[in-house]
Amino acid sequence: MDQFSYLNNANPAYVDELYQKFLENPDSVDADWKDFFKGYDFAGNAGVSSGNGLSDKEVNIIKLIHGYRSRGHLIADTNPVRQRRKHKSDLELGYFGLKESDFETEYESGSEINCGKAKLKTILEHLKKTYCGSIGVEFMYIRNEKLRQWLYREMESCGNSPVFSENEKLDMLQKLGHAVIFENFLQTKYVGKKRFSLEGLEVLIPALDQCIRVSAGLGVKEFVLGMPHRGRLNVLVNIFQKSYENVFSEFEENVVSDFLNTGGDVKYHLGKSADVVTEEGHKVHLNLVPNPSHLEAVSPVLQGIVHGKKQDRYENDSNQILPIVLHGDAAIAGQGINYEVANFSEIDGYNNGGTIHIVLNNQIGFTANYKETRTSVYCTDLAKVTESPVFHVNADDTQAVIHAMRMAVKIRQEFHCDVYIDILGYRKYGHNEGDEPRFTQPLLYKSIAKHSNVYDICLEKLCKDKVITKEQASEYTKEFKANLQS
Known part of the structure; x- marks a missing residue:
């Protein structure tokens, strides 16, 4: 109501x-x-x-x-x-x-x-x-008056369009460039190889980067990330600092590398831990949980890891460790484990102080149109179980996604509740790179074929605002591509 x-x-x-x-x-x-x-x-x-x-x-x-x-x-x-x-x-x-x-x-x-x-x-x-x-927000069902008032102030004070500095805008563009060029390189060099690309939702990379940096500034020392196969390779190299050489070698089927101890798992299920220093100078530990293969099964695994670490390492202080779970739109609505985890999330003995849920919403489940995968208005309607705010964001608007992420982090740290960010984008290819999606979704993929990628959209906006020139951007991308080739 x-x-x-x-x-x-x-x-x-x-x-x-x-x-x-x-x-x-x-x-x-x-x-x-x-x-x-x-x-x-x-x-x-x-x-x-x-x-x-x-x-x-x-x-x-x-x-x-x-x-x-x-x-x-x-x-x-x-x-x-x-x-x-x-x-x-x-x-x-x-x-x-x-x-x-x-x-x-x-x-x-x-x-x-x-x-x-x-x-x-x-x-x-x-x-x-x-x-x-570019941001639609569901929050009026929340009974926590302080949280509602916080959201009023945070959103209405700036019209949900905060002013970003030139350096912040250039940083977003650079992170997008890394994500987009990496995917383009894999598509060109390893044609048809399965990688479950992030193309259409590359804005995830600057969003995760901001999540880590803002959270670290608010006291988080460790991040535990669970995600499915889609986009994992991009996250590994651009967030967890896995070397390009390691990733590329996994595509070379005739190469056996001593440093790859994968236990026979596929490359888009592998986990990784890393100690990194944010651009603001905060030292944090990142942990990407290996994917248990079945969609959404990683969620309870991740919550158990976070709960154990919270008690063992952080004296039960949830503000020092942050769980982040990535979902697909069909999976978050369709897999019952999500409802079980949500219902456990605020019970004593299971409460981890809130999880940030990021939905990579490509509006399709394998080959099924989103209208064929659920009855609910949104794939995130389970958020109402925990009265969690939901930010629905256009994946083409990088600044809007960053703004939503910053709000989500602040809410989690202050109100200790789950927050959902539903990023609406698309999947450029089929379920994997060997599938032809035009057979089952011809109209959608006709639209996608004409659509500019998020890097070009962001660059166009920054050029219009005189933050950067196309010549300057071209020099940078040329240098980055050369680095990948070497």
């Missing part, structure tokens, strides 16, 4: 009557109304006078705000290769008793979303930017 459904159906006169009661005695109204009026009074104390009561229009705008907070994700621009599925969002102005002729009128309710007294047009634009852009 919508956390603020009491607003959607409220009569303005009734709301005003309740507000007067609240002013006389805050404890005389229900807890939900009390929380709402507290927020309104907080805005008033910050420099906005709400007068002796709330007008009908002011109440309607508050309802509009809560409508976008609750359902804006249903119309967010999160899908890079398809028109998003149509859902009834009930966000038309008329639904809230408003109309376009109200656009130029200023309302005190703008202070609720950090706009101060503002025109309805400005309020609506800010709501659409915050909740219907």
